[in-house]
Structures are given as structure tokens and as C-alpha cells.
Amino acid sequence: MISAxxxxxxxxxxxxxxxxKGLSLSIEPGEIFGxxxxxxxxxxxxxxxxxxxxxxxxxxxxxxGLDNRTQYRQCRQIVGVMHQEIVVDxxxxxxxxxxxxxxxxxxxxxxxxxxxxxxxxxxxPHLHKHxxxxxxxxxxxxxxxxxxxHKPRLLILDEPTAGVDVELRRGLWELVREINSQGTTVLLTxxxxxxxxxxxxxxxxxxxxxxxxxxxxxxxxSRMPLRKVTVELDQPAKQIPPGLTHFTPLIENDGTRIxxxxxxxxxxxxxxxxxxxxxxxxxxxxxxxxxxxxxxIHLTGLGQKQDNS
Amino acid sequence: xxxxxxxxRWLPFYTLFKKEVLRFHRVFAQxxxxxxxxxxxxxxxxxxxxxxRISVLEGFSYAQFVIPGLVLMGVISNSFANTSTSLxxxxxxxxxxxxxVTPLSTTQFIFAYTLAAMLRGLLVGAAVMLISCAFATLPxxxxxxxxxxxxxxxxxxxxxxxxAAIYSSDFDNLSMFNNFLILPLIYLGGVxxxxxxxxxxWGGLSHLNPIFYLIDGFRFALLGVGDAPxxxxxxxxxxxxxxxxxxxxxxxxxGYRLRQ
Numbered sequence: 001m002i003s004a005x006x007x008x009x010x011x012x013x014x015x016x017x018x019x020x021k022g023l024s025l026s027i028e029p030g031e032i033f034g035x036x037x038x039x040x041x042x043x044x045x046x047x048x049x050x051x052x053x054x055x056x057x058x059x060x061x062x063x064x065g066l067d068n069r070t071q072y073r074q075c076r077q078i079v080g081v082m083h084q085e086i087v088v089d090x091x092x093x094x095x096x097x098x099x100x101x102x103x104x105x106x107x108x109x110x111x112x113x114x115x116x117x118x119x120x121x122x123x124x125p126h127l128h129k130h131x132x133x134x135x136x137x138x139x140x141x142x143x144x145x146x147x148x149x150h151k152p153r154l155l156i157l158d159e160p161t162a163g164v165d166v167e168l169r170r171g172l173w174e175l176v177r178e179i180n181s182q183g184t185t186v187l188l189t190x191x192x193x194x195x196x197x198x199x200x201x202x203x204x205x206x207x208x209x210x211x212x213x214x215x216x217x218x219x220x221x222s223r224m225p226l227r228k229v230t231v232e233l234d235q236p237a238k239q240i241p242p243g244l245t246h247f248t249p250l251i252e253n254d255g256t257r258i259x260x261x262x263x264x265x266x267x268x269x270x271x272x273x274x275x276x277x278x279x280x281x282x283x284x285x286x287x288x289x290x291x292x293x294x295x296x297i298h299l300t301g302l303g304q305k306q307d308n309s
Numbered sequence: 310x311x312x313x314x315x316x317x318r319w320l321p322f323y324t325l326f327k328k329e330v331l332r333f334h335r336v337f338a339q340x341x342x343x344x345x346x347x348x349x350x351x352x353x354x355x356x357x358x359x360x361x362r363i364s365v366l367e368g369f370s371y372a373q374f375v376i377p378g379l380v381l382m383g384v385i386s387n388s389f390a391n392t393s394t395s396l397x398x399x400x401x402x403x404x405x406x407x408x409x410v411t412p413l414s415t416t417q418f419i420f421a422y423t424l425a426a427m428l429r430g431l432l433v434g435a436a437v438m439l440i441s442c443a444f445a446t447l448p449x450x451x452x453x454x455x456x457x458x459x460x461x462x463x464x465x466x467x468x469x470x471x472x473a474a475i476y477s478s479d480f481d482n483l484s485m486f487n488n489f490l491i492l493p494l495i496y497l498g499g500v501x502x503x504x505x506x507x508x509x510x511w512g513g514l515s516h517l518n519p520i521f522y523l524i525d526g527f528r529f530a531l532l533g534v535g536d537a538p539x540x541x542x543x544x545x546x547x548x549x550x551x552x553x554x555x556x557x558x559x560x561x562x563x564g565y566r567l568r569q
């Protein structure tokens with residue numbers, strides 16, 4: 001089967017600094033794929049190279065089997081991209097600009113589809129406003145509409161929900177899921193990790209231009225076997241009883257809360273027994289699995305940096 | 310949801326061309342009316358007032374002499390301004406990415422910008438020519454050559470506008486192309502006086518000014534007299550237009566200062 005997107009050994013430098021170091025990955029048709037990483041990881045640069053805004057130095061990019069250099073016209077017809085930076089043409093209204101964008105892709109205007117996008121993205125009341133009069137969130141929603149106006153087979157969304165309020169964010173993800181269920185492959189980046197966790201079947205994490213992880217979201221989460229157990233106490237604990245010290249406890253809240261981080265080898269039951277055997281007055285307990293945020297911090301070393309700083 | 314609408318090959322070009330025309334039409338007071346008023350003022354000053362006391366070419370009034378240069382000045386300035394401003398603004402504001410991600414080919418990109426700029430330049434030229442009828446009647450010695458020269462001049466300076474937009478880093482840079490290169494060359498290229506009346510040194514130097522050949526060729530086509538052979542004027546203009554077109558195409562194709 002032809003991949004929706006196949007990147008092989010992609011390299012890019014800014015000056016002498018490498019920003020994408022031999023990136024290779026492939027996305028299958030119909031996937032919602034997350035590309036995550038801290039600022040400066042190389043995500044947006046990679047997206048620019050895929051969409052044609054950037055020029056790659058080495059490597060190949062294929063979209064549904066079409067080389068994005070030698071077959072760039074066919075390739076760009078089937079890619080819709082929303083870049084991270086808000087850029088709009090201030091000369092036109094939303095409605096006019098969307099018609100223009102459809103034409104740029106060689107696709108005659110489809111009023112039904114245009115109106116559907118306008119409605120779903122909540123742009124209706126602002127249709128005849130000029131771009132300069134739109135808020136940041138509205139401009140971002142317009143950019144999503146622009147990326148979808150020619151019904152692309154591969155949709156690339158770089159930080160689509162930054163600066164967008166919660167309700168519209170939810171609406172946007174609903175639309176993305178719907179479009180995906182109709183056959184469009186989606187590549188997205190976001191700093192809202194809970195969104196990536198709920199939206200993406202597979203996730204790649206980049207750091208300093210390197211690909212540090214690429215797995216199914218569930219497998220990526222299981223990479224962090226740590227479980228966090230929070231114990232609330234009736235009376236503040238003056239010190240940790242000796243039987244609990246090997247569960248790596250952390251005292252919080254003036255001694256009325258202890259957080260234990262259990263490794264893969266440690267069983268929750270052993271902790272409960274040790275707690276029962278101690279003189280601590282347990283009021284409540286909460287066990288949590290690690291989320292994508294913990295995995296992300298672990299893989300990108302962000303936590304370590306913050307600890308050192 | 311994948312699209313069943315057919316891909317129309319010429320549509321990206323037509324859309325960009327239309328967008329460029331809409332852009333200058335939306336600010337027509339600035340892009341069309343202002344240059345027409347400026348040229349009309351020149352016509353009034355040199356044609357109706359001072360012109361009656363000046364004679365530089367035997368058999369022709371000063372108004373008749375100066376009109377070809379003023380028409381061409383309008384065409385040159387506006388063709389250059391349209392491509393240079395529009396493309397530079399797109400680069401500066403970042404919305405050039407809207408074009409870079411689409412299936413527009415280099416040829417479509419260049420010709421869409423060029424034709425819109427030519428249209429603006431020729432509209433201004435036509436308006437100035439029309440207004441000039443109030444000041445003098447021209448013999449139109451070789452009308453098809455006159456139209457050809459207008460078309461070549463607008464094409465040439467549209468290409469130069471594209472090149473200037475790509476090399477400019479800021480608005481200062483861009484205005485330098487117009488203020489320190491195009492305007493001096495136009496004024497020294499024989500708009501207001503025939504090169505033949507200059508001392509030999511300055512006359513010789515003026516023959517190195519490429520805009521001289523455009524103005525002289527156009528004047529020859531309208532009045533039937535000129536300082537340089539007509540074939541030389543048209544040949545040099547055509548060669549410059551081709552050279553700048555190749556240069557602009559190479560820049561756009563390479564993505565220089567457009568793609569990261």
C-alpha cells in the first residue's frame with residue numbers, strides 16, 4: 001500500500017545549525033498522526049519542507065507516491081496545510097479569500113463546501129469582514145478553512161488550536177475527526193498533549209531535529225511504567241516510616257500528602273500493605289497512570305532541564 | 310471527502326492574475342488615479358504653460374515632444390510599482406506561503422504577476438494619452454510600433470519589479486530602486502529634452518541609459534522622428550526585456566528569498 005506521507009532521511013540546516021537531522025517516517029492513509037516536540041525541535045521546519053515552503057537539502061518526501069520535488073504540482077494539489085504563523089492577505093474578506101484559495105489549487109469554487117467550512121468553523125458572522133479586523137482565533141480558524149478548501153487527501157495542521165477558545169477547539173477536533181473518517185489523512189502538531197493523546201493513533205516526538213520516538217499512542221504511554229499514588233493523610237506525617245522509603249515518597253502539603261512513584265517492578269498491593277503496617281492515618285488515595293505529558297518530558301529531557309535550571 | 314472536482318490547469322494562473330487586478334483595483338485612488346493626476350500636472354505645466362515658450366524639435370510643439378515621454382513614464386512607473394509592491398508585501402507579511410504551497414508553476418507565477426502589472430501600467434498610459442489630447446494632437450506615425458513599445462516597456466519593468474521585490478530586504482531598499490535608479494534614468498533619458506541638444510560628452514553618456522531607447526523608440530513611433538535608429542531602440546528594449554525575464558524566472562524557480 002502506498003503511504004500517505006513517506007519521508008526518508010530528511011535534512012535541513014539553518015546556517016550551520018542542523019534543524020532536521022535525517023528524519024524518516026511514514027504515515028499510512030487514514031491515520032491521524034501527531035508530530036510533537038518542544039519549541040525548536042524541527043516540527044514546523046519539517047512541515048515547511050513537506051508543504052514546499054522550505055527547500056530540503058537531502059532526502060525525499062513522497063505524498064501518496066508523488067515526489068514533492070519532481071511532481072510538485074500534483075503533490076501540492078492533494079496537500080492542505082495550515083502553518084503555525086498567522087498569515088492572511090489583508091486585502092480580502094474571508095469569503096473572497098476562500099474562493100481565491102480554491103482557485104490557486106486549480107479547483108473551481110464549490111459554494112456548498114465553502115459554506116459548510118464557514119459554518120463548522122464559526123466564521124459565518126464574520127464573512128464580510130476584512131482580515132485585519134479579525135481576532136487571532138478567527139484568523140486561525142480561517143486558516144483551517146483555507147487548508148481544507150480544496151478537499152486535500154493529506155491535511156497538515158501546525159498548532160491549529162493555539163489561541164482558540166475551548167468550545168471552538170472542541171468543534172475543530174470534531175471536524176478533523178469527521179474529515180478523517182471520510183478518508184483524509186491528518187498530520188498535526190500541538191502543544192496541548194492531551195489533545196494529541198486523544199486524537200492521534202500514532203505519535204512521533206522530535207527533539208533538537210532528531211526523531212526520539214515513533215509509536216502507537218498506547219505503546220508510547222506504556223513506555224512509562226511509573227504509576228503515581230497520592231496518599232492524603234488525616235494527620236501530617238513528621239517523617240516517612242522506614243517501610244515506605246523504597247517507594248520513592250515525596251511529602252507535600254505540610255505533610256498531609258505523600259506522593260509515591262512506583263516503578264514497573266513495584267506492586268501497588270505491596271505499597272498498600274506497607275501503608276497499613278505504618279502508623280500513618282490514611283484519609284484518601286489516588287492512583288494515576290502517566291500521561292503523554294510525562295512521556296514527552298521523559299523523552300525530551302525537559303524535566304531534567306527545568307530541574308537543573 | 311476527497312475531491313472529485315477536476316483540476317483546471319490554467320485556474321491557478323487566472324486566480325493569481327485576477328487577485329492581483331483586484332488588489333490594485335481595491336486601492337485605485339492610489340494605484341490609478343494618483344499617477345494619472347501626476348502625469349496630467351506635467352502635461353499642464355510643460356504643455357499648456359511653459360511649453361509655449363520652448364521649442365526643442367523642429368516642426369513639433371513642446372507638448373507634442375513631451376507627451377510620448379510622459380506616457381511611457383506612467384507605464385514604466387506603474388508596471389514596476391505593481392509587481393514590486395505586491396510581491397514585496399507578500400514576502401514581508403509572510404502571506405507568500407499561500408502561493409508557495411499551491412500547484413502554481415514558476416511560469417504561471419511570473420505571468421500572473423506580470424500581466425496584472427502590465428494591465429495597470431497600460432491603463433495609466435492610456436489615460437495619460439487620452440488626457441494629452443486636450444493639449445496636443447500627435448501624428449501617430451507608426452501606431453503598431455507605438456503599441457508594441459508600450460507593451461514591451463510594461464513587460465520589461467514588470468520583470469524588474471519582480472527582481473527588485475526579491476532582492477529588497479525592507480521598504481527603504483525597495484524605494485531605492487525607484488528613487489535612485491528608475492526615476493533618474495527616466496528624467497535623464499530624454500523625456501523633457503532631445504539627447505541631440507546635449508554636449509557630445511553628455512549625449513554619448515545618455516546613449517548608455519537603457520531607458521533612453523524606450524523613450525526615443527516610442528517617440529519615433531508617435532512623431533516619426535528620433536535620436537537613435539528605430540531598430541536599435543526596439544532591439545535594445547527587446548533584449549533587456551528578455552534578459553530581465555530570464556533573470557526573474559531564475560529567481561522564482563530557485564526560490565531565492567521566497568522559500569526557506
